[in-house]
Amino acid sequence: MDGYAVRAEALEKRYGEKRALDGFDLVVREGTVHGLLGPNGAGKTTAVRILSTLIRLDGGRATVAGLDVARQPREVRARIGLTGQYAAVDEVLTGRQNLEMFGRLFHLGGRRARLRAAELLEQFDLTDAADRGVGKYSGGMRRRLDLAASMILAPAVLFLDEPTTGLDPRSRGEVWDSVRALVAGGTTVLLTTQYLEEADKLASRITVIDQGRAIADDTPDGLKGLVGGDRIEVVVAERSEIPRVVKVVARVTDGEPEADETELRVHAPVADRVAALTEVARTLQDEGVRVEDIGLRRPSLDDVFLRLTGHRTEKEAAA
Amino acid sequence: MSAVDLSTTSARSGTYWALADCWNIVRRGLTHYQRQPVNIAWQLGFPILSVLLYGYVFGSAMKVPGGGNYTDFLMPGMFVMTMAFGFINTATVVVYDSTKGVIDRFRSMPMASSAVVAGRGVTDLIVACAELAIMMLTALAMGWRPDGGLGFLAAFGLLLWLRFALIWIGVWLGLLVPNPEAAGGLFAVAFPLTMISSIFVAPQLMPDWLGWIAAWNPISSTAAATRDLFGTPGGTGDSWVEQHALLMAGVWPVILTALFLPLAVRRFRKLSR
Numbered sequence: 001m002d003g004y005a006v007r008a009e010a011l012e013k014r015y016g017e018k019r020a021l022d023g024f025d026l027v028v029r030e031g032t033v034h035g036l037l038g039p040n041g042a043g044k045t046t047a048v049r050i051l052s053t054l055i056r057l058d059g060g061r062a063t064v065a066g067l068d069v070a071r072q073p074r075e076v077r078a079r080i081g082l083t084g085q086y087a088a089v090d091e092v093l094t095g096r097q098n099l100e101m102f103g104r105l106f107h108l109g110g111r112r113a114r115l116r117a118a119e120l121l122e123q124f125d126l127t128d129a130a131d132r133g134v135g136k137y138s139g140g141m142r143r144r145l146d147l148a149a150s151m152i153l154a155p156a157v158l159f160l161d162e163p164t165t166g167l168d169p170r171s172r173g174e175v176w177d178s179v180r181a182l183v184a185g186g187t188t189v190l191l192t193t194q195y196l197e198e199a200d201k202l203a204s205r206i207t208v209i210d211q212g213r214a215i216a217d218d219t220p221d222g223l224k225g226l227v228g229g230d231r232i233e234v235v236v237a238e239r240s241e242i243p244r245v246v247k248v249v250a251r252v253t254d255g256e257p258e259a260d261e262t263e264l265r266v267h268a269p270v271a272d273r274v275a276a277l278t279e280v281a282r283t284l285q286d287e288g289v290r291v292e293d294i295g296l297r298r299p300s301l302d303d304v305f306l307r308l309t310g311h312r313t314e315k316e317a318a319a
Numbered sequence: 320m321s322a323v324d325l326s327t328t329s330a331r332s333g334t335y336w337a338l339a340d341c342w343n344i345v346r347r348g349l350t351h352y353q354r355q356p357v358n359i360a361w362q363l364g365f366p367i368l369s370v371l372l373y374g375y376v377f378g379s380a381m382k383v384p385g386g387g388n389y390t391d392f393l394m395p396g397m398f399v400m401t402m403a404f405g406f407i408n409t410a411t412v413v414v415y416d417s418t419k420g421v422i423d424r425f426r427s428m429p430m431a432s433s434a435v436v437a438g439r440g441v442t443d444l445i446v447a448c449a450e451l452a453i454m455m456l457t458a459l460a461m462g463w464r465p466d467g468g469l470g471f472l473a474a475f476g477l478l479l480w481l482r483f484a485l486i487w488i489g490v491w492l493g494l495l496v497p498n499p500e501a502a503g504g505l506f507a508v509a510f511p512l513t514m515i516s517s518i519f520v521a522p523q524l525m526p527d528w529l530g531w532i533a534a535w536n537p538i539s540s541t542a543a544a545t546r547d548l549f550g551t552p553g554g555t556g557d558s559w560v561e562q563h564a565l566l567m568a569g570v571w572p573v574i575l576t577a578l579f580l581p582l583a584v585r586r587f588r589k590l591s592r
Contacts, residue, residue, distance in 0.1 A: 054426055054427060055591050075429075077427060082423075088419045088424060089424070092355060101347055102428070105340060105425070105428055105430045107339075107429070107430070108325070112323050133354065
């Protein structure tokens with residue numbers, strides 16, 4: 001399998017005039033979490049649906065677990081798990097009935113399907129809720145069951161399509177813990193998300209997709225490096241203070257201070273981090289500027305996105 | 320790691336697994352009814368209510384051309400109506416599964432994709448048998464007295480045959496409509512379509528043009544043929560289609576299937592586009 005769990009070259013997918021994928025490339029190393037990041041409509045879901053054999057590609061070539069998705073879809077399906085907004089569990093059945101049904105449909109046979117269901121319910125901390133209808137599950141429990149259902153055959157590659165969209169922070173943390181545990185067990189994960197924080201927390205490598213094309217592929221830190229190093233950030237109590245703060249910050253930065261009038265925030269890139277922070281804090285205090293907050297900030301993937309695409313992510317749009 | 324052996328290489332044939340997958344989808348469908356028995360009550364509610372309304376409220380005012388008891392005329396029509404409305408149930412489940420991602424989950428698994436649709440069809444036929452049994456017991460309680468024997472079985476078979484054909488319309492519509500709410504709207508279409516038939520009233524009592532449409536309504540043939548087989552004929556007009564009700568009760572479902580099975584399959588394949 002040459003060390004790559006997913007390999008996609010120049011994928012094309014057209015819907016009428018619209019090019020959902022326009023020469024999309026992707027490689028995912030075995031045993032890693034790879035983030036696929038992009039705004040709504042960028043092509044993330046189309047890419048996942050092609051790689052998980054749900055839709056046909058119009059051009060290019062893709063292998064998953066070393067198998068060609070176009071020529072060996074059945075073999076690919078035996079080695080992947082798909083979960084997230086588009087692959088659901090049955091709401092009427094209980095958690096256990098769901099896992100047993102999927103187990104039988106994965107051709108484990110009745111006895112092994114039952115054993116595997118019990119095992120997964122335990123692993124995903126769902127034993128207590130096992131015999132309740134899924135319709136009564138919380139959002140986090142449902143996603144965990146969803147994950148469990150896609151893990152029945154312990155697949156080589158797991159596609160996680162926006163696994164935490166619409167979840168509260170606590171449930172989100174639970175799902176992240178489950179994902180980390182799976183990767184520790186040897187599964188490769190391709191994670192699509194609109195949440196930069198999620199990609200940052202889970203993925204060791206990130207591909208940024210926009211308008212059907214991969215526009216960057218790097219580690220989270222490498223991507224952040226694209227927008228420069230750390231920034232100093234000062235938040236003031238009143239708008240009238242901003243010009244004075246800009247003047248002070250300009251002395252320590254090697255770039256241009258930026259001011260955000262609505263958030264009352266001034267920020268600028270700095271090289272010598274601690275010295276700059278000390279200098280700015282002291283000067284502002286001497287001049288009697290009322291500061292709400294001051295600190296150093298690593299660039300977020302949000303900044304990266306803005307830099308790469310010229311537009312912000314539509315994060316929180318779904319939340 | 321799992322303590323369960325997860326290898327799925329098997330010496331069994333593709334046909335074995337296609338049937339096994341289909342049966343597992345059927346089990347799922349039946350478990351739904353087991354977990355939500357109220358659903359079957361809803362499905363039966365309308366026909367049973369209709370039986371009571373038409374039988375008791377209008378019954379005395381209704382005439383059957385050529386004489387005969389209206390209850391005997393009405394009951395086979397009620398059975399046909401229950402079968403006819405069945406396509407709404409099929410469509411509702413299919414639209415739910417396809418919009419919520421259940422069908423996508425199945426399609427991402429190494430199972431036979433034909434089982435998704437075939438399993439739905441078999442489930443619907445099993446449920447149709449249960450519905451018919453309950454309807455018939457209600458009818459017997461109201462004084463319906465059919466002939467027994469082979470004719471009865473043949474009538475039962477023709478009713479299921481109609482339901483079978485309507486599965487494909489249901490699957491097709493289920494994959495066509497955008498959301499479960501829209502599937503609910505199918506009732507507004509189905510209701511007049513079942514009214515303009517021989518289910519409640521003999522076509523010859525309608526204005527000529529309407530009677531002609533009603534007579535050629537596929538479900539009219541099943542209604543007339545089953546009335547005949549239950550030994551309670553009546554209200555049969557002189558038109559060719561009414562005179563050949565038994566033949567047409569066999570032929571109409573073939574035509575419907577020939578028309579809508581390919582449409583349903585095409586729609587299902589389109590999911591991969």
